[in-house]
Structure formats: structure tokens, C-alpha cells
Amino acid sequence: MQKLLTAKQMRDADSFTIASKSIFSADLMEEASHAFVKIFTEEFPDRSLRVSVYCGTGNNGGDGLAISRLLMQAGYHDIKVMIARFSANSTDDFEINFRRLREFQNIRIQELRSAVECGAETSDLIIDALLGSGLNKPLSGEWEKLVTWLNSLHKTIVSVDIPTGLPAEEGAGSGHAILHARLAISFQRPKLSFLLPGSAPYLDRFRVADIGLDDDFIQNCEGPYYLLEENDIRERLIHRAAFSHKGTFGHAMLVAGAPETMGAALLTSRACLYAGAGLTSACIPATGLTALNASLPEVMAVVRSEQGLPTSVDWEKYQAIGIGPGLGTGPGSLSLLRVVLKNFHKPIVLDADALNLIAHNYELIQQVPEHSVLTPHMKEFDRLFGDHQDWWSRIETGIDRATTLGCTIVLKNRYTIIFTPQGMCLFNPTGTPAMATGGSGDALTGIITSFLAQGYEPHEAAFIGTYVHGAAGERVRGYVATPSQLIDELPLLMKELAD
């Protein structure tokens, strides 16, 4: 997994690399600019593009100047450089690159003392090298005017490192001017803010350019934030050994569904089965029995009575229980949840209505077995742990609650965040908006429960399950990835990842 750094830590990695490689900081800037240009030429190969590069006078602007020179050398011949001289300060590396750029005869450079001096903008594409990770306050004055004007042009904007005005960590505050970039080419690691929904209005997409910073230094930096990679899953997925049998892969039970929402029980059970549990049982209302037997003959039923309780369950035989999808929040469901929490002491997966029931009967949280996995979406998270103004405060709460409760919390979103009892905060990169359809979360509950039953450590079941769930959604390749389609992808995807 990749360590994600704050802007301050990234500066430290920058200084460390410069010292350990005995290079000049301008060399690192050159490296970063080469890495940017490599990706830029892949994305925009047309050399006849008219490009305007807007530069500040800090190191982000220095990058912009070096990038302008390298783009000229790469054959982009219509380049205009606009330098925002809104401050008397400039960095040494900016000045070095300013001198280097002026040696090019055919590059147009214009210096701006105020935003109104911009004039007409006739370029096809704008590169934003105004401000980068050095941002230390919201934009105001000329910066705000310039960014507001650039946004009003509705041109394709490619940001160097980060869109100007977007904070690198906490995400965007409302009411401040921030550049809206089509693409950000970020150095070495994505910024934490890119992974939070607050960046959505300002950033359509990002790519990461490797600029050669010291990887050991980065991985050993303090801090809880990591980005999951495919390798983390490949290393951990169990290879199914020749002499393994159904007993090897555990018995999972899904407590889900109600007469009107049997689909949730079917989806979560099917996901559990397809993710490899040795045996899968579904605790369902009697009215769902025909549907279960007809659609999932492999899954066994534990029928619930009219009052919502199953009769004589041998709890010991299950390695894992997942509870919540489509369960409802009526008195029967509450009794059922109480029965499960009273009788089952191994880690469980709590989702949807199980979480809503706990939110309304918060004393129940004390009975949740240690190392359990909670899978709330944003609203369920807030119901459980209180309202939050922004995602950054949700992250702080997630880290705190996961460690104090000794549970893993899976906060579902575009980049689902997995908080582990050890205090780690893992961002999952897989998934697609095609999965934004009812029942996707039910599939995730089934997958994580399946992994728990198969013997994975609970926090690993959570992050492997989340990764696999998103990757399966991507494989559907459709405008929409229905949960059923996603589940169908699981066996082949997992075989590829495990072998």
C-alpha cells in the first residue's frame, strides 16, 4: 500500500531526496516537469494545440516554466506563458527556470500585475501552475479574480500537482475560489483531498507522476493514510489448495431481508457464496423461502418466525455472521439483532439497518464483538457517530471510533475509507459510478462476511472485500453495474488475483 502524505511531509520527502541523492532542488523540479510532460503528451498528443501556461512565482510556477520549455522541446510550438506577479516574492527555482525559459526565442511570456491584464484567452488548453501545495490560505484579491476568470472560460485546464486553491488535505471549503481542472497531474502521490468528495467540483480526474522522491522515506513517514494497491490484495488472497474442501472455507450466515426486501438477502447471500465461503446460510423470513430456494440452491435457509426470530440456532457452527441488509428497523429486527449480539461472539459484519438500529439504541455498541466490521455509508456513519460538517472531520471520527471500539469501519464512497482498529486509514481506489445503484452495499456485506468466514483477519477481510467489490464493479464495464452483474464477476476476478 502506498503511504499518502500531507503537503508538509511531501516537502520533507523533497528535502530528504535532495540531500540523499546530492542533487539540486532545481534538478528535482526538472525531474518533476519531465514526469508531468510525459503524462501530458500521452493525454494530449496533438502538437498543434495552443497552450497557455499560467504560472505563479513559487515552485509550482517554477514547474510551469520548466514544463513550458519541455513542451516546446517535445514539439508543442504554440505556447504562451502568463506569469502572475501578484507578490514580490519568488523562489530560487522559479528564477532559475525563468532565466532558462527566456533563452527560447519563440516563446511568448507575459507578466501580469493584476488579473485584468490577461486580455483575450485564445488557447485550446490551459496549464495551471499558479499555486500548488504551498497554498496556505483561501484565495483572495487578484488570485481570486484570476481563478474566477479562468473558470469562466470553460476551457480544458490541466493542473500541475493540484488545482490552484484546492487544499492538499482537508478538502475544499465552500465559498472560496478554486480552479476547476479537467485533470491534475500530481507529484509522487495523490493529494488526500483528491480522495474526498469535496474535490469533485474542482477536479474531474487525476494521474500521478513519479518524480523520483525517496520511496523508503515516504513509506516510513508518520501518519495513518494509505492508498490500497492491487498487490496488497494479490499478496493476501488465499490460493485454494488442492486438498481443500468446503470446511476449509468456513460457514457464513447472512441475517438479512424482510418480506418486502428479500432481494437484499438474496444479493448479500449470493455475494457471500461467490466470494468463496465454504457454506452459506441465510436467515430470512418464511415468505422468502421459495425465492431463496429457487434462485440460490446452494444457500441454506434459517427461517425466522413471524416475530422475527429464528428457532434453535446452533451459533457455534458459523464462523461469521453478516447482519443488516434489508432487515428493517422494527421491533422484530431489534430483537433479532439483540439475539445475534447475545449469542455470537466472533467478529460480525454490521450493515444498513443493523447500524441504524445501533444508532437508535447506542448501548448495543458495547455488545458488538471486538474486531467486528461496520460498513456504513455517509448517512449511516453520521447517524451512528453524530453529524459532521465535512469529510475531514469524518476521517478524524473514523480513526478515533475504530481504535476505541476495536472494530474496523468501512465508510463507503467513491474512495471507500477503511479505518482499522490499529489506527490505519486505508483508501480504496477501485469502483465506479456505475455501482451507484441500490444493492451494491448489500453485495459488499456478503463479500466481507465471506472473507471473515474464510479466516481472514477482520480488517483484511474488510479491505480485501472492498477492493474486490470495486474491481468487480469495474469489470462489468457498463453504464450501470448491477449488484448481480458485479457478483457474477467475483469468481473469475478472484482467481486472477489469487493465482
Ligand SMILES: NC(=O)C1=CN([C@@H]2O[C@H](COP(=O)(O)OP(=O)(O)OC[C@H]3O[C@@H](n4cnc5c(N)ncnc54)[C@H](OP(=O)(O)O)[C@@H]3O)[C@@H](O)[C@H]2O)[C@@H](O)CC1
Ligand atoms: N515534493 C515536492 O513537494 C515537490 C514540489 N514541487 C512543486 O512545488 C510546489 C510547491 O511550491 P511552493 O512551496 O513554492 O508553493 P506554491 O504552491 O508554488 O505557492 C507559492 C507561494 O504562494 C503563497 N501563497 C500560498 N497560498 C496563497 C494564497 N491563497 N494567496 C496568495 N499567495 C499564496 C505562499 O507564499 P507566502 O504567502 O507564504 O509567502 C507560497 O509559498 C508543488 O505544488 C509542486 O508543484 C516540485 O517542483 C518538486 C517536488
Ligand SMILES: Nc1ncnc2c1ncn2[C@@H]1O[C@H](COP(=O)(O)OP(=O)(O)O)[C@@H](O)[C@H]1O
Ligand atoms: N460513484 C461511485 N464510485 C465507486 N463506488 C461507488 C460509487 N457509488 C457507489 N459505490 C459503491 O457502492 C456501494 C453502495 O453502498 P450503499 O450506499 O450501502 O448501497 P445500498 O444500500 O443500496 O446497498 C458502496 O460500496 C460504494 O462504495
Ligand SMILES: [K+]
Ligand atoms: K496548480
